Amino acid sequence: MSIFDGLAAVEEEILKCMKCGNCQAVCPLYQESRREPAVARGKIRLAAAVLEGKLEPTDGLAERFALCLTCLACVASCPSGVKVDRIILAARTVLTQKKGLPFIKKTIFTGLSRPRLFDLGVKTAARLQGLLFKNIEPGKMQPRFPIGLELRRIVPPLAPVPFRDQVAEKHTVERPVATVAFFTGCMTNYLYPEIGQATLRVLKAHGVDVIIPRLQHCCGAPILYNGAADMALEMARSHVDLFGGIQADAIITVCGTCGEAFKHLYPELLEDIPRYSERAREVAAKILDITQFLHKLPFNPKLFRAPELAVTYHQPCHLGRGLGVVQEPLFIIRSIPGVNYLPLKEPARCCGNAGSFSLTHYDMSYQILTRKLKDIEDTGAQLVVTGCPACRMHLTDGLTQEQMPQKVVHTVELLARLLEEK
Amino acid sequence: MSVAQAIEALRRELGKNNVITATEDLFCYSYDATADLPEQTPDVVVTPENVDQVVKVVKIARQFRLPIYPRGSGTNLSGGTVPIKGGIVLSTLKMNRILEIDPSNLTATVQPGVIIQDLNNAVAPYGLIYPPDPGTVATATMGGSVAECSGGLRGLKYGVTRHYVMGLELVLADGEVIRYGGKTVKNVTGYDLVRLFTGSEGTLGIITEIIVRLIPAPQARETMLAGFSRLADAGNAVADIIGQKVIPATLEIMDRVTVETVENFAHVGLPTDVEAILLIEVDGIPEVVKSEAAAVRQVIAKNGGWVKTAENDEEREKLWSARRAALPALARRKPTTILEDATVPRSKITDMLLAVEDIGKRYNLVIGTFGHAGDGNLHPTILADARDEEEMERVRAAVEEIFRAALSLGGTLSGEHGIGIAKKQFLPWEMGNPGVQVLKKIKQALDPDNLLNPGKMVDLT
Numbered sequence: 001m002s003i004f005d006g007l008a009a010v011e012e013e014i015l016k017c018m019k020c021g022n023c024q025a026v027c028p029l030y031q032e033s034r035r036e037p038a039v040a041r042g043k044i045r046l047a048a049a050v051l052e053g054k055l056e057p058t059d060g061l062a063e064r065f066a067l068c069l070t071c072l073a074c075v076a077s078c079p080s081g082v083k084v085d086r087i088i089l090a091a092r093t094v095l096t097q098k099k100g101l102p103f104i105k106k107t108i109f110t111g112l113s114r115p116r117l118f119d120l121g122v123k124t125a126a127r128l129q130g131l132l133f134k135n136i137e138p139g140k141m142q143p144r145f146p147i148g149l150e151l152r153r154i155v156p157p158l159a160p161v162p163f164r165d166q167v168a169e170k171h172t173v174e175r176p177v178a179t180v181a182f183f184t185g186c187m188t189n190y191l192y193p194e195i196g197q198a199t200l201r202v203l204k205a206h207g208v209d210v211i212i213p214r215l216q217h218c219c220g221a222p223i224l225y226n227g228a229a230d231m232a233l234e235m236a237r238s239h240v241d242l243f244g245g246i247q248a249d250a251i252i253t254v255c256g257t258c259g260e261a262f263k264h265l266y267p268e269l270l271e272d273i274p275r276y277s278e279r280a281r282e283v284a285a286k287i288l289d290i291t292q293f294l295h296k297l298p299f300n301p302k303l304f305r306a307p308e309l310a311v312t313y314h315q316p317c318h319l320g321r322g323l324g325v326v327q328e329p330l331f332i333i334r335s336i337p338g339v340n341y342l343p344l345k346e347p348a349r350c351c352g353n354a355g356s357f358s359l360t361h362y363d364m365s366y367q368i369l370t371r372k373l374k375d376i377e378d379t380g381a382q383l384v385v386t387g388c389p390a391c392r393m394h395l396t397d398g399l400t401q402e403q404m405p406q407k408v409v410h411t412v413e414l415l416a417r418l419l420e421e422k
Numbered sequence: 423m424s425v426a427q428a429i430e431a432l433r434r435e436l437g438k439n440n441v442i443t444a445t446e447d448l449f450c451y452s453y454d455a456t457a458d459l460p461e462q463t464p465d466v467v468v469t470p471e472n473v474d475q476v477v478k479v480v481k482i483a484r485q486f487r488l489p490i491y492p493r494g495s496g497t498n499l500s501g502g503t504v505p506i507k508g509g510i511v512l513s514t515l516k517m518n519r520i521l522e523i524d525p526s527n528l529t530a531t532v533q534p535g536v537i538i539q540d541l542n543n544a545v546a547p548y549g550l551i552y553p554p555d556p557g558t559v560a561t562a563t564m565g566g567s568v569a570e571c572s573g574g575l576r577g578l579k580y581g582v583t584r585h586y587v588m589g590l591e592l593v594l595a596d597g598e599v600i601r602y603g604g605k606t607v608k609n610v611t612g613y614d615l616v617r618l619f620t621g622s623e624g625t626l627g628i629i630t631e632i633i634v635r636l637i638p639a640p641q642a643r644e645t646m647l648a649g650f651s652r653l654a655d656a657g658n659a660v661a662d663i664i665g666q667k668v669i670p671a672t673l674e675i676m677d678r679v680t681v682e683t684v685e686n687f688a689h690v691g692l693p694t695d696v697e698a699i700l701l702i703e704v705d706g707i708p709e710v711v712k713s714e715a716a717a718v719r720q721v722i723a724k725n726g727g728w729v730k731t732a733e734n735d736e737e738r739e740k741l742w743s744a745r746r747a748a749l750p751a752l753a754r755r756k757p758t759t760i761l762e763d764a765t766v767p768r769s770k771i772t773d774m775l776l777a778v779e780d781i782g783k784r785y786n787l788v789i790g791t792f793g794h795a796g797d798g799n800l801h802p803t804i805l806a807d808a809r810d811e812e813e814m815e816r817v818r819a820a821v822e823e824i825f826r827a828a829l830s831l832g833g834t835l836s837g838e839h840g841i842g843i844a845k846k847q848f849l850p851w852e853m854g855n856p857g858v859q860v861l862k863k864i865k866q867a868l869d870p871d872n873l874l875n876p877g878k879m880v881d882l883t
Contacts, residue, residue: 015757015808020455021497025539025560034515034535035447036496042450049449060446079750080759 002268003090004229007051010090014051016080017044023074023084028350028368029067037064040074040084047091057098065091069357069368070225071350072321092227104148105226105356112186113231115217115238119162122190126158133157140400150362154397156191163189163196164212171200171210179209180293181248181286183239185258186218187389195254195389198416199290203252205303205419206294210252213242219261222355229269236266237276243286244279250293251286254412255388256319257355263287263323289319290412291387295328299335304418306338311414312381313341314372314395315348316388329387329411336418342379349375353394369398376406384408425465428486432468432510435478440516442467451511454496454503455558456844457760458808458817464491464505469516473591473599473630476512480597480628480873483510489876492624494535494566497558499761500842502570502623506877512628514565520544521631527605528636529588534565534629541634550636553580556838557749565629571621573838578796579671579705580637582838584620589633592619594626595869605633618864623840624875626868643671643705644715645732647741648722649696653677653779656698657772659725660795663702664768666721668714672703673796677775680748680790680803687751690744698775700727700795701745748792749803755788756805760817764828765837768798777827778802785820787813799837825851841879849880 001009023040024030030039037043046064049055065088074084101109111118133141133155141157143149163184180203188195196212203210216239220232239262243251253259263284270276288296313333319325326348334341352358352368372395376384384399384406386392395408409417433441442448443466452461465488470476483490489509496503505511518535525548532541539560541552555574556562562572568590573582589603603609603616619627650656656675663670676684678697685692692699700722704714715731722729732738753759766774775791778800782789793800802824806817825835825848835845835852849858861880865872872882 012757016754018455018457018753018759019453021495021558021561024495024497025537034518035442036450037447045450045453046446055446055449058446060444064446080753081750 002271003086004093004224004269006094007047007090010047010087011051013083013087014044014048016082017041018080020079022077022079026073026077028069028071028073028352029364032364032367038067040078040082043068043091044082044084044087047087050091050094057095059099062095062099065095066357066360069317069350069352069354071317071354073317073348073350076321089225089227092225093229094227096227101226101228102360104359108356109223109226109228109231112218112220112223113235118217122158123162126160129158136400140396148359152401153362154400156393156396158190159193161193163193164214164216166193167196167200167212169212169214171204171212173204173207173209175207176209177207177297178249179211179247180250180252181211181213181243181246182252183216183219183243183258183262184212185253185255185389187393188254192389192392192410195410195413198410198413199252199254201419202294202412202415206297206300208297211246211248213246215242219258221257221261221265224261224265224269226356233269236269236280240266240270240276240280240283243283248286250288251283252288252290252293254290254410255390256289256316256322256325257388257390259287259289260318260322289323289325289328289387291328291332292325295331299332301335301337303420304336304415305420306336306418308338308340309383310340310342310381311383311385312344312376312379313347314344314351314384314386314391316386316391317348317350319387320348325387329385332411333385333414342381344375344379346375351391351394353390355390358394365394366398369394373398373402373404377404382406383414385411385414387411425486425488428482428488429466431482431485432466432479435482436468436470436475440469440471440475442469451493451496451505454498454501456499456501456504456842457758458814459501459504459843460506462504462506462508464511465508467511467513469513471516473593476593476628476630477597477599479510479512480593480595483873484597484871487871489873490628491875492565492569492628494563495537495558495561497562498566498570498840498842499763500570500623500836500840500844502840502842502875502878504843506843514563517630523548524605525550529605529633530636531631531633532564533631534563534568536564538562538564538567545636546639549639551639552586552634552636554583554586564632564634568620568629568632569622569624570840571838573794573799575672575674575794577794577799577838578673579669584617586635587616587620587632588635590616590619590629591631592627592629595871595873599630603633621840623842623879625865625879626874628874640671640705642708642711643703644711645701645703645738645741646715646718646729647744648700648702648727648729649693650698650700650725650727651696652726653697653775654772655725655727656700657775659700659722659727660771661769662721662725663718664796666717668704668717670702670714670718670796671705672701674701674745674793675699675771675775675795675800676745676748676792677779677790679788680752680792683755683790684744684747684751687754688743688747690740690747692744701741745792748790752790752803752805756807758806758808760804760806760821762802762804762821762824763799763837763839764802764824764833764835765797765799766828766831766833768796770831770833771795771798771800773831774800774828774833778824781820781823781827785816787816787820789820797837798833822848843878846879846881
């Protein structure tokens with residue numbers, strides 16, 4: 001039984017919570033609201049109440065469970081080792097089955113789950129976005145009308161040509177040391193093609209053959225995190241089929257959440273489906289974040305040169321706590337000659353984006369971001385490096401609104417920029 | 423007069439943002455960190471922002487005869503914040519300002535919702551510390567820890583919360599606001615009510631402001647880990663260290679069950695062929711620290727133990743991580759963790775450790791014991807599964823025996839967790855019925871209608 005079958009699957013996790021309240025010290029949402037339902041301990045009690053039949057799956061309950069960044073900070077600090085994220089996902093799945101999704105989310109997720117339709121829709125939207133958004137400066141737009149986004153919010157424009165349409169499917173180098181399949185993720189494909197291009201350049205510079213499968217689409221994580229497991233099932237299956245059929249040493253991701261979907265969510269989702277359970281695990285075993293892969297190669301710092309550059313690093317939640325990629329990005333950043341790494345006081349604290357959470361709870365999301373911006377300012381760094389396109393978007397939003405001078409790049413973009421052309 | 427009318431009045435006086443009534447939310451205020459206790463949802467949760475609003479809550483509660491359950495972070499281990507009779511939960515979390523840090527008088531004035539660690543962070547730039555450090559230092563509120571008189575790891579040298587509370591502002595059950603104590607070191611005006619209210623568990627008044635004493639941060643420290651192949655050797659070493667006139671800031675013990683569990687789960691490099699280990703930290707002026715550490719090492723050698731000294735912060739952190747892993751590691755062995763805090767005079771530590779071991783065997787329970795050996799405050803931790811009623815019956819019987827053992831050694835039911843609901847029934851064992859009567863008279867005098875945290879510590883019947 002998987003977490004997507006309901007709360008009974010996480011009964012042991014619920015029972016493990018000894019209600020010590022240690023999660024209060026690390027939960028970004030609790031620190032803003034200081035209300036017990038915001039913190040893991042409260043939500044676990046609510047999940048238990050549903051399981052015991054004491055609480056009905058009401059809209060109110062769905063709202064409480066929506067109030068979680070799934071940043072995993074509580075999981076990392078829990079003395080009893082409770083996997084809170086599993087309880088949250090199981091609860092959301094139950095609530096979505098019983099109550100359905102809010103209209104806006106349902107529309108988006110239905111789109112995501114139909115790859116070809118979605119691709120066409122995004123390309124059309126890319127041509128029409130000028131009607132709805134005004135350009136602030138290159139790479140930054142603001143909504144003209146309240147269209148489900150806060151008017152003050154700064155977002156990147158949709159790429160005129162998505163990344164996967166910009167590049168060929170197969171890239172070979174002379175005497176390759178390895179072959180990888182590259183899962184780009186939606187944000188890289190449609191919003192930040194430069195992250196995709198950077199990945200390609202850095203991998204090629206390291207002598208790696210790259211396959212960018214045409215038929216890939218959304219990983220399904222946004223859907224799974226919102227409890228619509230049934231919608232995501234086909235997406236998981238098609239990716240397991242697609243990537244399972246490619247001869248590659250590794251499958252590279254540039255977003256911790258996409259990586260998590262392949263590594264942890266697919267095997268769970270496909271657990272009871274014959275023929276798929278094992279293949280899902282095989283695909284999962286090949287998943288590596290770009291920095292993990294480079295670090296293993298090993299990474300060659302001699303390819304890069306930086307003019308004196310002061311950078312800091314924000315650790316994305318699903319990359320750090322989710323996939324356990326903590327040291328690799330730092331190792332890479334620090335090994336480049338000329339780069340001066342100035343650590344954040346709390347590098348692993350959630351930036352507040354949390355995917356669709358920032359759509360539905362933007363004020364709270366921004367409040368959490370404010371703490372990160374202060375932390376960035378205190379470092380004195382010129383450049384913020386991070387390993388997740390969503391964090392990049394959120395940090396850029398805040399830095400722009402607060403008129404701070406720092407720019408944000410993905411780790412692999414930093415590398416591509418410092419790559420010495422030979 | 424109904425609950426609905428009371429809620430209406432609360433909304434009128436506090437604003438609707440400070441009155442929580444959704445069923446889903448109320449469920450989240452039905453418990454605290456205590457295991458194996460009944461839960462109860464309140465009728466309403468209020469989050470007053472200042473003392474005036476607290477007064478209003480008290481007056482409405484009086485008018486509608488609703489009990490008030492004051493609550494900070496809800497991390498206590500005695501059922502102290504469970505609203506067992508329903509009514510109003512009064513959360514202090516919105517009153518969370520540090521009002522003043524006064525380095526010339528070495529005091530800080532805080533509202534009850536301030537987190538202990540936040541106070542420590544705020545006074546650190548002045549070279550000062552607020553010593554009480556319960557395990558929940560990063561989550562517990564000042565109000566909660568004063569109400570429960572929390573202890574912690576540094577009790578032996580630095581004392582507990584009551585030794586740092588100099589003044590209090592409280593709202594009484596009749597809605598009057600009173601202030602006792604202040605910033606003066608000396609104060610013998612009237613009865614020592616600051617001491618009375620500290621540790622009163624929210625049963626006598628609602629704390630709305632606290633003046634605490636701060637002390638200079640120690641300049642140097644040295645941390646050592648010692649291992650013993652016999653439990654008695656570890657116990658004797660504790661006594662001998664004090665006998666040498668050395669008062670360590672920390673003197674912690676972990677028994678074999680705990681050490682094995684910690685090593686299995688956390689792999690911090692602890693030897694598993696020991697019966698007990700001690701974690702010792704001495705602090706103060708560098709020269710003194712050096713000579714005290716040397717004395718400690720001598721005592722350990724004399725008692726047949728080995729010792730490892732941390733050479734730098736990194737090594738110190740490693741030794742501490744073993745101690746910090748004690749509860750987490752034990753908690754992972756089984757789903758339900760019952761953490762006790764029976765306390766004995768320091769000279770009886772060995773007897774108590776052996777008694778707990780024996781109780782564990784007799785009731786066929788896994789009990790890991792660790793704790794503050796230096797001040798006699800042990801934490802026998804029973805690992806069980808709440809779904810197994812037969813096992814839970816054995817747990818309850820074992821807990822009673824642990825209390826009896828502590829009392830027979832001249833100790834106390836609770837060193838630092840408080841009485842609350844969990845230990846209420848055992849009070850006569852320690853203070854006799856006449857003793858309990860005195861508690862009741864005090865409660866009767868200050869809260870005759872039994873409105874403040876009713877059902878805790880003593881019953882007014």
